[in-house]
Amino acid sequence: MRYPKLLCIIALMGLTACSGGGNAASSSPGTPGGPPPAQGPGDISGTSATHPVYGTLTPAQVELLGADNDGNGVRDDVDQFIAQKFSVTPLARKAVTAYAKEVTVSMLYADKLISRGESSRRLAVFYCAANEIERAGVANAENWNSIIVARATDTEERLRAYDKWDRAQNVSTSINLEVNPCVQAGL
Amino acid sequence: MRASWSVISVFVLFLVGFTANAGTQIETCSPNLTLVFSNGVWNKRTDWEKALQQTNIFFEKGSRHFTNHVNFAHPSESSGQDMLEVFLMMSRQSEYSKLTVAQKMAIYLNLTTKELNTWYSLDAKAAEALQGLRTDWNKLVQENSAESLSRLASKNIDTAVSNDIAIAKEELLSGNRLLVVAHSQGNLYANVVIRRLFSDQKLKSLRNNIKMVGVAVPADSITAADGAVSVATTDYVTRDDDGVVNRLRDKTKLVGAAAPLPANVSGDATTDILGIGHRYIEGYLQETAGTGKVVQQKLIDAYNFLAAQDPTYQVAFEVKTNLEFPQTNAVKTGLDNYLILGDESLHGENGVYAVSTVTRASAYSVAVTAKYFCRTLDSLYLGQVRALPIGMEFPKTVPAPLRVSSLVEAMGLPVLDKDGAPFSMPADSTGSTHYYQGTLDWRKQAKGATLSSR
Numbered sequence: 001m002r003y004p005k006l007l008c009i010i011a012l013m014g015l016t017a018c019s020g021g022g023n024a025a026s027s028s029p030g031t032p033g034g035p036p037p038a039q040g041p042g043d044i045s046g047t048s049a050t051h052p053v054y055g056t057l058t059p060a061q062v063e064l065l066g067a068d069n070d071g072n073g074v075r076d077d078v079d080q081f082i083a084q085k086f087s088v089t090p091l092a093r094k095a096v097t098a099y100a101k102e103v104t105v106s107m108l109y110a111d112k113l114i115s116r117g118e119s120s121r122r123l124a125v126f127y128c129a130a131n132e133i134e135r136a137g138v139a140n141a142e143n144w145n146s147i148i149v150a151r152a153t154d155t156e157e158r159l160r161a162y163d164k165w166d167r168a169q170n171v172s173t174s175i176n177l178e179v180n181p182c183v184q185a186g187l
Numbered sequence: 188m189r190a191s192w193s194v195i196s197v198f199v200l201f202l203v204g205f206t207a208n209a210g211t212q213i214e215t216c217s218p219n220l221t222l223v224f225s226n227g228v229w230n231k232r233t234d235w236e237k238a239l240q241q242t243n244i245f246f247e248k249g250s251r252h253f254t255n256h257v258n259f260a261h262p263s264e265s266s267g268q269d270m271l272e273v274f275l276m277m278s279r280q281s282e283y284s285k286l287t288v289a290q291k292m293a294i295y296l297n298l299t300t301k302e303l304n305t306w307y308s309l310d311a312k313a314a315e316a317l318q319g320l321r322t323d324w325n326k327l328v329q330e331n332s333a334e335s336l337s338r339l340a341s342k343n344i345d346t347a348v349s350n351d352i353a354i355a356k357e358e359l360l361s362g363n364r365l366l367v368v369a370h371s372q373g374n375l376y377a378n379v380v381i382r383r384l385f386s387d388q389k390l391k392s393l394r395n396n397i398k399m400v401g402v403a404v405p406a407d408s409i410t411a412a413d414g415a416v417s418v419a420t421t422d423y424v425t426r427d428d429d430g431v432v433n434r435l436r437d438k439t440k441l442v443g444a445a446a447p448l449p450a451n452v453s454g455d456a457t458t459d460i461l462g463i464g465h466r467y468i469e470g471y472l473q474e475t476a477g478t479g480k481v482v483q484q485k486l487i488d489a490y491n492f493l494a495a496q497d498p499t500y501q502v503a504f505e506v507k508t509n510l511e512f513p514q515t516n517a518v519k520t521g522l523d524n525y526l527i528l529g530d531e532s533l534h535g536e537n538g539v540y541a542v543s544t545v546t547r548a549s550a551y552s553v554a555v556t557a558k559y560f561c562r563t564l565d566s567l568y569l570g571q572v573r574a575l576p577i578g579m580e581f582p583k584t585v586p587a588p589l590r591v592s593s594l595v596e597a598m599g600l601p602v603l604d605k606d607g608a609p610f611s612m613p614a615d616s617t618g619s620t621h622y623y624q625g626t627l628d629w630r631k632q633a634k635g636a637t638l639s640s641r
Contacts, residue, residue, distance in 0.1 A: 116354075123256070126236045134244065142241060142468075145233045166231050167263050170346060172354040174221075174257040 053101075054108060061108045064158055073101045078151050086129075086144070088136040095129035095187055096148060103152040106165040119173040120184075127181035220493055221363040222246070223355070225259040225380075227371025227403075227467075228269035235260075238467050242368055245472065245483060251490050255363060259351040261376055262343070269372070271340045276375035277405060277435070277444055344376075351380040355397070356390065364396040364493040368486065370467040371431065374406045374423075385414035395496050398489040400424075402471050402482060405435050407445035412492060420451045424471060424482050428454030431465040452478045 048058050053073035057065065066075040074082075078100050086096040102122050114122070126145060133141045153159040175181065222243060226235040235258045243253060263269050331339070358365055369377035377399055385394045394414040401409040401423030411417035425432055427450035439446040454464045455476045464470045471482045 123236065123258075127240065127256075130236075130240045142237065145236055149231075149233050163231075169232065170260055170262045170350060172258060172260045172350045174255055174354055174358070176255050178254055 054105075057108070064107050064161055065104065072097065074104055075152065078104075078148070081151050082148070085147075086133065086138075088138055089132055091182065091187070092129065092132040092136055092138075095125060095132055095182065095185070096144065098125045098185060098187055099129050099145065100148050100152050103149050103162060107153065107158050107161040110161040110165040111168075112165070113168060114171060116171045116173065119169070119171050120175050121186075123173050123175045124181040124184035125187070127175065127177070128185045128187055131181065219254040219363045220252070220490070221255040221257055221358045221365045222253040223257045223259060223358075223365050223367040225351070225367055225369040225373030225377040226261055227373045228261075228273060229263050230261070231263070238368075238370065238472075241468050241472060242486070245486065246490065249487065251487070251494075253366075255358065257354055257358060257365075259347075259354070259367075259373065259376060259380065261347045261372065272344055273372050273375065273405065273435075275340045276344060276372070276379070277407075277439065277447075344379075347376060348379050348383070351376060352383055355380060355384055356387075359384070359390060359393050359396055364496065365398070366486070366489050366493055367397060367399040368402065369399055369404075369409070370402045370471075371405060371465065374401045374404045374409060377401075378406055378408070378410050381410040381414060382416075396493065398492050400482075400485050400489050401448070402467060403429050403432055403465050405432055405447045407448060409448070418448060420449075421485070421488075423448055424452055424478065424485060425450045426452055426454035426464045426470065426478055428464045429470070452481050454478060 048056050049062050051057050051062075051065070051068070051073070052071040054061070054065070066077075068074065069076050070079065072079065074097055079097065082093060082096050082100060087093045102125055129144070133144055138144070149162065153162045175184070222239065224235055224239045224242065226238065230238075239256050239258060243256065246253065355365060367377050367381070381397055381399060384390055384397070391414075395412055397410075397414075398412050399410050399422070402425075404423045404425050408416045408418050409422050411419070411422060425448060427433075429450065432447050432450070436447050438444075454470075454474075471478055473479055474482070
């Protein structure tokens with residue numbers, strides 16, 4: 001199902017986030033051709049839409065999300081980047097994608113303070129990916145999470161949203177490493 | 188087999204131990220260690236995630252393992268607020284001078300045009316960041332009174348400290364030992380957190396279960412293993428070219444505030460505009476010119492310190508005061524002593540059963556929940572809180588299965604209810620009920636019980 005493309009057409013007519021005809025990877029948001037500024041409350045050019053992972057999204061959220069043709073909750077160009085750089089093992093790719101999804105969630109719900117449990121689960125996603133990348137011997141991989149965040153927050157709006165979320169979180173986090181982080185993360 | 192008991196004074200309460208089965212060997216066990224990273228200003232989640240992971244990789248290379256990882260979260264709402272919090276936390280370390288809060292803050296953070304221009308010529312990106320900080324800071328100061336800023340920062344600090352304490356306490360009471368790697372402002376937080384933790388009587392016996400390693404320290408001291416204030420160079424690492432700490436040091440001289448601990452390792456940066464010499468991973472943990480080795484050795488020393496702690500007598504107590512007396516579940520076991528059978532409200536975590544006594548003579552009553560760490564349940568100790576004169580030994584054998592009634596009978600004490608009538612032990616006080624050993628200094632109860640493991 002080419003759901004996101006349909007979503008873009010129906011819900012966000014005129015938003016350049018959909019430009020590129022579904023070939024989101026070729027669209028580099030934040031650069032010319034990327035998405036325009038977020039819609040204001042009175043703007044009627046966008047409407048809310050439903051996403052298979054995130055459910056109902058506001059126009060601003062749809063714009064922050066960008067083109068997600070496979071509906072996995074991660075923008076297509078980020079998916080493609082992960083496929084290129086982190087497919088060293090299937091689990092590494094899966095875990096890094098899950099991490100990118102967490103970053104995306106943070107952007108979409110920038111006002112939400114996550115619970116300790118959520119924060120721990122997210123840390124489990126991080127450790128699952130980090131361990132797998134480390135195990136696979138990926139060169140210069142220690143900055144992988146920063147790279148993913150940078151990729152996922154590639155426009156001012158996205159960066160601002162993620163930054164807002166990141167600055168607000170005040171929950172101390174713990175993880176028990178005796179249990180496989182990938183299992184804890186449900187991966 | 189009787190394990191041990193100890194006496195503190197004539198009016199001492201004992202928790203005397205027995206193993207469940209005669210001849211049961213006390214199991215040795217590996218300690219559970221928790222790696223804690225206490226992050227500083229402008230740290231994003233990606234930063235502290237990476238700091239934890241990279242520190243863990245270092246330990247794993249030496250086959251040193253941690254059971255849990257924890258981050259003491261210190262959110263960074265804005266760069267200006269971050270600096271305000273640093274300022275306040277540093278100021279709280281010592282007496283204020285006569286300058287107003289606003290004056291001090293201005294001195295601390297007002298970056299001169301000359302400074303900015305110098306930095307611009309060296310590194311435009313860094314200078315832009317610093318200018319952003321100045322703008323943010325000036326806006327904060329212009330829009331808020333010093334008092335409201337102080338309140339705002341205090342609120343943020345208190346919230347973060349409370350969160351840190353809660354998670355650290357949880358780890359400690361789970362029997363874990365905490366290696367706290369504190370970086371930059373994280374030192375100021377960790378100092379407060381650890382000192383407050385050990386102002387809690389029930390955690391004092393666990394004070395050697397935390398070891399802090401200070402890195403890039405803006406604080407005037409760090410908290411030693413025993414919870415005391417330390418300025419020992421063995422407990423921290425600060426580079427002499429750490430631009431952030433050096434700047435703070437210069438500013439503290441101007442206002443007479445407590446200066447950061449002196450640098451104790453040499454860095455190789457001729458200038459530190461980008462703050463490389465301050466960064467945890469690049470500037471300290473993985474630094475190759477010498478600092479890295481110092482940091483790594485301190486981390487190893489801290490790990491070894493924690494791993495070497497004898498797990499046998501790691502006991503934490505939960506003290507609940509002002510219970511209503513006598514309790515309906517109290518059993519008279521002596522002239523002025525009652526055994527309170529643990530009920531749901533007195534149960535500890537992990538199925539630990541609580542036992543307590545109260546004395547009629549005391550102005551108030553106290554319930555004790557003791558947790559015995561690093562043992563499997565079937566080798567736990569049976570004990571009872573009661574008053575015994577010095578020299579009186581606890582009975583050496585207790586019939587299995589463990590029963591409160593058996594214990595009390597073995598002690599040769601009358602078992603009476605609160606009205607003095609013969610008491611029948613409830614069925615649920617048998618079987619898997621476990622008691623724990625330790626000591627309780629009854630004399631200190633007027634100011635809160637002082638508890639210690641033996």
